[in-house]
Amino acid sequence: MISEALESMHFWEMVSRTTFAFITLMILARLMGKKQISQLTFFHYVTGITIGSIAADIAAQSETPFLNGAVGLIWWALLTVFVNYLTMKSKKARKLFDDSPTIVIHRGKISEQGMKKARLTLNDLNMMLREQSIFTVTDVNYAILETNGQLSVMKKASQEAATRKDVKAPGQEPKYIPTEIISDGNLIKENLTELNLTEEWVYEQLKKNGIGKVEQVYYAEITGDGSLHIDMRTEDKK
Structure with missing residues (x-):
C-alpha cells in the first residue's frame, strides 16, 4: 500500500512538473518574441537548447528541486530578453552577441x-x-x-531573370552594394568608409531632401545606383 501511494505521488508530481514546464515555456516563448525562430543566430540557438534542457529536467528529473529548476528556467529566459533589449539599443552589443x-x-x-x-x-x-x-x-x-x-x-x-539578358538590353552592374548608412538616427561611419563616401556627402543628400538632422532619419541606405533611400522616423512622417 505504501509503495502504491508513493508511486501515485511520484506520478502526480511528474504531471504537475510537466504542466508547469509546459505553461512556463509557452509564456516565456511569447515574452522572448519571434526572433528565437525567425532569426536563429548561434546565440539564440544555444539559448533555445538550454531553456529546453532546463524545462526537460523540471518535467522528467525528480532529483531536480522543483523551485530551483523553475528559478533557473525563468532567470535564463529573462537574461535572454535582456540581451535582446541590449542588441536592439546598442550596435556594439548586437555585434558581440549576434556577430x-x-x-x-x-x-x-x-x-x-x-x-x-x-x-x-x-x-x-x-x-x-x-x-x-x-x-x-x-x-x-x-x-x-x-x-x-x-x-x-x-x-x-x-x-537576372527575364529582365535585361532576355531582351538583349545592356546589363549594367550596380555601382554600390545596397548598404545601410543611417540606423535609428545614427550615422554608420564604417560603412561610409567602405563605400568611399563622406559624412559631408550624406548631409548634402539629406539637405536636398529637406532633412536638417540625421536624428530625423530612422533608416537610410545607399542603393545599387548610388542614390540614397531614406525612411523617416514615424513621428516626423506624421
Whole structure:
C-alpha cells in the first residue's frame, strides 16, 4: 500500500512538473518574441537548447528541486530578453552577441578574408550557392553570409531573370552594394568608409531632401545606383 501511494505521488508530481514546464515555456516563448525562430543566430540557438534542457529536467528529473529548476528556467529566459533589449539599443552589443554579416563574394570575386572570417570552405560556399539554384560563382555579384547562417546573393545584372539578358538590353552592374548608412538616427561611419563616401556627402543628400538632422532619419541606405533611400522616423512622417 505504501509503495502504491508513493508511486501515485511520484506520478502526480511528474504531471504537475510537466504542466508547469509546459505553461512556463509557452509564456516565456511569447515574452522572448519571434526572433528565437525567425532569426536563429548561434546565440539564440544555444539559448533555445538550454531553456529546453532546463524545462526537460523540471518535467522528467525528480532529483531536480522543483523551485530551483523553475528559478533557473525563468532567470535564463529573462537574461535572454535582456540581451535582446541590449542588441536592439546598442550596435556594439548586437555585434558581440549576434556577430555581423560577412561578405564572401565581392564584385564577382571570392573574398579570401571573408571566407576565413566566416570559416567557410569553397565546397561550403558552392553548396550554399547551389541551394539557391546558382551553379557558378561567375553569376554572382555579391554574396553575404548573414548572422543566422543563411547566404544572401545578388546576381550579376546580366543573370537576372527575364529582365535585361532576355531582351538583349545592356546589363549594367550596380555601382554600390545596397548598404545601410543611417540606423535609428545614427550615422554608420564604417560603412561610409567602405563605400568611399563622406559624412559631408550624406548631409548634402539629406539637405536636398529637406532633412536638417540625421536624428530625423530612422533608416537610410545607399542603393545599387548610388542614390540614397531614406525612411523617416514615424513621428516626423506624421
